[in-house]
Amino acid sequence: MKLRYTPTSPYVRKVSIAAIETGTADKIERITTDPWSADTDLGKSNPIGKVPCLITDDGMAIYDSPVICEYLDSLNTGDKLIPTDSDARFKALTLAAAGDGMLDAGVLLLIETVRRPEEFKWDWWADRQRTVVNRCMDICDAAADDLATTDGPITIAEVAIGAGLGWIDFRFPDFGWRNDRPALADWFDRISDRPSFEQTVPKPA
Ligand SMILES: N[C@@H](CCC(=O)N[C@@H](CS)C(=O)NCC(=O)O)C(=O)O
The missing domain is CATH 3.40.30.10 (Glutaredoxin)
Known part of the structure; x- marks a missing residue:
């Protein structure tokens, strides 16, 4: 491949x-x-x-x-990232959608606040994206106690949320998302020690 x-x-x-x-x-x-x-x-x-x-x-x-x-x-013959049991499956996929949504809005926020020429910047749109990022983070924070960390299998939810938070830290180091979300911050610290996360940490180009 x-x-x-x-x-x-x-x-x-x-x-x-x-x-x-x-x-x-x-x-x-x-x-x-x-x-x-x-x-x-x-x-x-x-x-x-x-x-x-x-x-x-x-x-x-x-x-x-x-x-x-x-x-x-x-292609995976081991523990599945996407659970087959219906409840677990849709819970994991929906949390993964929140992780993806955090990223989608974060990318739009980056374009609006950093990449777009000054004269074309639209504060209303940037605020809207920031609100979406924060809402997605709140959902992930509420679920943090149920998310897997370093031991045992993980699902697509942990993959997407972890990649989302890692990228927000990478592009918006002052976002301050940890301030009101200690459970999510603690979870992210622990998942970051997992080899698949350690080996893929984003580096400046
Ligand atoms: N929904 C897509 C998003 C992928 C995406 O936005 N990739 C960016 C790089 S981070 C890209 O290729 N952007 C080029 C463009 O928007 O034209 C996915 O989940 O794969």
């Missing part, structure tokens, strides 16, 4: 954590791809034009990150 990726993408980190957890990491060849480059051919594999994009050994392109994680989990 080939994974088209950028080193600092939090969605790529999710997939990288999932690959380690599912024991599929050594089957993946990583191909650096700049989705923002005008002459990238990424759109031929992923019409959305985003990384991560996985190309299977049969040549099938798989996107976005939730689908790639599910594909890797389908």
